[in-house]
Amino acid sequence: MTDLLNAIVLLSNFLIIPGLSYGSQLALGALGVTLVYGVLRFSNFGHGETMSFGAMVTILTTWGLQSIGVSIHPLPTALIAIPVGIIVTIFFTLLIDQTVYKYHRTRKANPVTFLIVSIGVMFFMGGLIRFIIGPGDQIFFDGTRFILKAKEFKELTGLDEGLSLKMTQGVTIITAIIIVAGLFWFLNHTRTGKSMRAYSDNENLALLSGINPRKVVLVTWILVATLATIAGTLYGLDKSFKPFVYMQLLLPIFASAIVGGVGNPVGAIVGGYVIAFSELIMTFAYKKVVLYLAPEGTTVDSLIQLLGTNYKIAVSFIILVIVLIIRPTGIFQGKTL
Amino acid sequence: MKASFFQKHRSVLLFSFMGTLLILVGVFQSWSVALTIFNLCLVSAIMALGVNIQWGYAGLFNVGVMGFAALGGLASVLISMPRVEEAWEVGGFGILAGFLIIVTTVMSCLIIWPKIKKNKRSRYWIIFTLVILGYSGLRIFFDPGVRAIEDVNPSVTGYLGGLGLPILVAWPVGGILAAGVAFVIGKVALGLRSDYLAIATLGISEIIIIIIKNEEWLTRGVKNVNGLPRPVPYEVDLQQAAWFQDWALFLDLPLDDASSLLVKVCYALLFIVVIAVLLWLSETALRSPWGRMMRAIRDNEVAAGAMGKNVTWQHLRVFVIGSAVIGMAGAMLTTLDGQFTPVGYQPLRFTFLIWVMVIIGGSGNNWGAILGGFFIWFFWIEAEPIGLWIIAHLTSSMEPASPIRAHLLEGAAHMRLMTVGIILLVTLRYAPEGLIPEKKRM
Structure with missing residues (x-):
């Protein structure tokens, strides 16, 4: 019995909790990609940099708050800096939309042109971010590190394996739930949200019904900037902020959006967790779990690991490629917003 | 009329402008720097040619350039290093x-x-x-x-080491290796819509890099392979040779400067030969009935299919050929560097930058792709000194110790990302057909 409990705790500690928090970050990022795809109809390669930009503004605000002594200990200060990050990022994305995307939209450019334009935006924003905050690592986490320490858990339950819950993981999971619930309420129960879904479903029909396309585009960018800032900040809190990393995050995010079915918000969330968990499941060393579950006296030589940890990120790309080839419409086929 | 004169001699004028820029670098910075930039410009131009074959001829959106370039680099290790x-x-x-x-x-x-x-x-x-x-x-x-x-x-x-063959063999082999991988990728992925193809190829190129980084038995991974053999003489040997010493004396140059210049010139000559052959081949292909068919497929797949052209097979062919050119350029780049560093393969530098070159040069036009390769690589390298110079002048009124000035000077290194982004956005808006547009053929 204790062996079974130990095995479960071990799995929760190294697989389920990290999977949930990484999955939430990916899901929030993928939601942004999916919204752009559903409404503006292109794959936005600049999304990683939007996340990075939002996180950067949040970090600068956090430093400002820290220097005047504001703190919400035990929670990280960055949480109260996020709204500032969101507002600045919204203005910045709208500015980019007006100066760059709008022209191509009025000319009804094809999706590939938009994609190349978004690569240009990616370069520009990447440079701007590195120019402002530098290319290095920035740590902006403060507050208590752990909600539950492994040692405390062991003392509490008397098990051999400890279960720890980092503050950042808890904050990430809870924020993601709140944001996702809010987004779905907005899309399904407000007039603007419904008009967005209608526009994404059938543009011409929506225009005929008197939906204002400019408002839909505006609201989409506002939502995208909000989601990107939150996702970027949560990722930065959990790991650390480095401009270069967000560019690498772009592919797992695309993978999440496509695995779930691009253009579909439920798909983006499911896709995020699918990608996160498959990365962890494929590279987790099951040796200790097997030792707990197997009859006593069994010896295991290898780590029982399907793939080396170095291949962690490759797992998401492989899933991406397989899904694109076998079922390009994703798990939730044919549904939009 | 002035405008029509410019239109008529557009490519000649633009290439002379590019040449002048390089000469200016030679005069103001140093000839060694100018030649280094020139060599990398040539390699970039070949990569851009490869992308142009795929995008400009056939409209295939391949964002996996980095993977093919790395395969070429891997080929030069496997061919040239001793067993x-x-x-x-x-x-x-x-x-x-x-x-x-x-x-x-x-x-x-x-x-x-x-x-x-x-x-x-x-x-x-x-x-x-x-x-x-x-x-x-x-x-x-x-x-x-x-x-x-x-x-x-x-x-x-x-x-495991390599085969110990001369490194020049690696150039075509790099092309063949990339072509083989491209065949497999093309077989499974070319049916996808253009933006999905982009994401798929981006993913595949990352997988290739991860494999190269981690399979140390084959590539040494992140430990890098140093000291690849060279196709051109070594500086040390040159400095010992009597004929070279006379030559350097005649040019009135210090021995070490002269030797490094000569080595770079040798590389440049080799690259120019490759680029000339490739350019001749692809121009001939473009003018041939095959080129006409490719344009027909690019402009209207359905119509070309209805005329009995096998669109899928032609796409696969052009994808493989373009990737082979990129692979070859990758092998040449690794040869020029003299080392294979898997960590150095970043999508920004090896995929997106090459794409910017093609778009800005003029997709569908080989000369355009080459010019784009030259221009963008030049700015990629020179944006930093130019940015530093501008910022130093703009902030010269500030106190030397001012933290804002220090921060700005430090940030100048990142000006190039911004510059390239702005150049791309401006081109897409005001000159979407690029610097040297595709010729209208009747």
Whole structure:
């Protein structure tokens, strides 16, 4: 019995909790990609940099708050800096939309042109971010590190394996739930949200019904900037902020959006967790779990690991490629917003 | 009229402008820097040519340039480095057995798949079982071999080494290796819509890089392979040679400067030969009936298909050819660097930058792609000194110790990302056909 409990705790500690928090970050990022795809109809390669930009503004605000002594200990200060990050990022994305995307939209450019334009935006924003905050690592986490320490858990339950819950993981999971619930309420129960879904479903029909396309585009960018800032900040809190990393995050995010079915918000969330968990499941060393579950006296030589940890990120790309080839419409086929 | 004069001699004028820029660098910075930029411009131009073959001729959106370039680099390691006999002795069997198992598994899957009736659930299970069996077999034979190889003198070798052939052989081989991989990728991915193809190729190129980084028995991974042999003489040997000393004296240059210049000129000549051959080949192809057909397919796939052209097969062909050119350029780049550094392959530098070159140069036009390669590489390198110079002048009124000035000067290094982004956005808006637009053929 204790062996079974130990095995479960071990799995929760190294697989389920990290999977949930990484999955939430990916899901929030993928939601942004999916919204752009559903409404503006292109794959936005600049999304990683939007996340990075939002996180950067949040970090600068956090430093400002820290220097005047504001703190919400035990929670990280960055949480109260996020709204500032969101507002600045919204203005910045709208500015980019007006100066760059709008022209191509009025000319009804094809999706590939938009994609190349978004690569240009990616370069520009990447440079701007590195120019402002530098290319290095920035740590902006403060507050208590752990909600539950492994040692405390062991003392509490008397098990051999400890279960720890980092503050950042808890904050990430809870924020993601709140944001996702809010987004779905907005899309399904407000007039603007419904008009967005209608526009994404059938543009011409929506225009005929008197939906204002400019408002839909505006609201989409506002939502995208909000989601990107939150996702970027949560990722930065959990790991650390480095401009270069967000560019690498772009592919797992695309993978999440496509695995779930691009253009579909439920798909983006499911896709995020699918990608996160498959990365962890494929590279987790099951040796200790097997030792707990197997009859006593069994010896295991290898780590029982399907793939080396170095291949962690490759797992998401492989899933991406397989899904694109076998079922390009994703798990939730044919549904939009 | 002035405008029509510019239109008429557009490419000549633009190329002379590019040449002047390089000469200015030679005069103001140094000739060594100018030649280094020139060599990398040539390599970038070849990569841009490859992308242009895929995008400009056929409209294929390949964002996996980095992967093919890395395969070319890998080829130069595998061809030119000496064989590590000891590693072959201890691990050669395991590797070969693993390789055989992979081939048998894939072959048996390919043979069995069409033999089982469609709509039968069992066929998925059979394939799944085969893959699992193959994978376990692979781990049993492969892993000990890999471990043994990586333990052979890990600080110097720790990999199988190469074939010990001259490195020039690696250039075509790099092309062939990239072409082979492109064939497999194209077979499965070319049916995708353009933006999905982009994301798929981006993903595949990342997978290639991850494999190269981690399979140390083959590539030494992040430990890098240094000291690749050269196709041109070494500076040290040149400095010893009597004829060279006379020559340097005649030019009134210090010996070490003269030798490094000559080495760079040799590389440049080799690259120019390659680029000339490629350009001649692709211009001939564009003018041939085949080129006409490719344009027809690019401009209207459905109509070309209705005329009886096999669109899928032509796409695959052009994808393979373009990737081969990129692979060759990758091998040339690694040769020029003299080392293979897997960590250096970043999508920003090796994929997106090449794309910017093609778009700005003029997609569909080979001369445009080459000019784009020159321009963008030039700005990629020179944006930093230019940015530093501008910022230093703009902030000259500030106190030298001012933290804002220091921060701005530090940030100047990142001006190039911004500059390239702005150049791309401006081109897409005001000159979407690029600097040298595609010729209108009747």
